Amino acid sequence: MNDLKPPLMRNVTERHQYILQKLNEKGSVNVLDLCNALNVSSVTIRKDLKALEDKNLLYRTHGGGTKSDPYTADRPVNEKEKINSSQKTNIGEAAARLVEPNDCVIIASGTTVLAMARNIHPRGNVTIITAALNIAAEIMHHPEIEVIHLGGILRKSSSSVTGTYAEKMLEDFSCSKLFLGVDGIDIDFGLTTTNMMEAQLNRKMIEASRKTIVLADSDKFGKRGLARICGLEEVDHIITDKNISEHMLNTLREMGIEITIL
Secondary structure (H helix, E strand, O other), rough: OOOOOOOOOOOHHHHHHHHHHHHHHOOEEEEEHHHHHHOOHHHHHHHHHHHHOOOOOEEEEEOEEEEOOOOOOOOHHHHHHHHHHHHHHHHHHHHHHOOOOOOEEEEOOOHHHHHHHHOOOOOEEEEEEEHHHHHHHHHHHOOOOEEEOOOOOOOOOEEOOOOOHHHHOOOOOOEEEEEEEEOOEEOEEEEEEHHHHHHHHHHHHOOOEEEEEEEEOOEEEEEEEOOEOOOOHHOOOEOOOOOOOOOHHHHHHHHHEEEEEE
């Protein structure tokens, strides 16, 4: 076993070394686990985490700490496209292969699902419902694809619509799959995005679909956006890249989520 077996008493330096080792192994640490491992109080651990954060060695989160900044900010879609573009292309190609003849699917908004739209080559007739203008533009030239575009308030930063009109339209549909892009995936907090209206629309998309497939590059794990979409118990399948941490991968599989790694 790799785990350190710390003695009952440890000085500050040793505790900090232990915390950083766990952080490097798992990508995140939990206050309760550290209390049990180091035999100290939660007050002591929280002070340790604050000290390490002050040295820019970790970011504190609710109940623990993480290696990378867990909070994401809203960015224009043309800026997001440039981030991890090769990973997004691979993820999009894999997701596109899951679209089957006579499928009726929902494609949400985001740069990873846009990469999927660019790689859809229908085998037979397919109906695609989307809130994103750029996704509709990518697929509208396919004669085999019927495109249903949701109406609502246009978010210029994401080239997609939100609002009650889009939500009401979804109440009249029953789809086989939802392909969902997100801004963050957190084990405790679930799926998130940076816009609360988009999160609400994504929830309606989940309700209208029998299977939820999340498309996310590995940088999205351990991150949180402003608005929660749903818990991970509502996710059926995640498609991501090979840089996902072993700890995160094992945790998600233990939750019963199918994971495709590219």
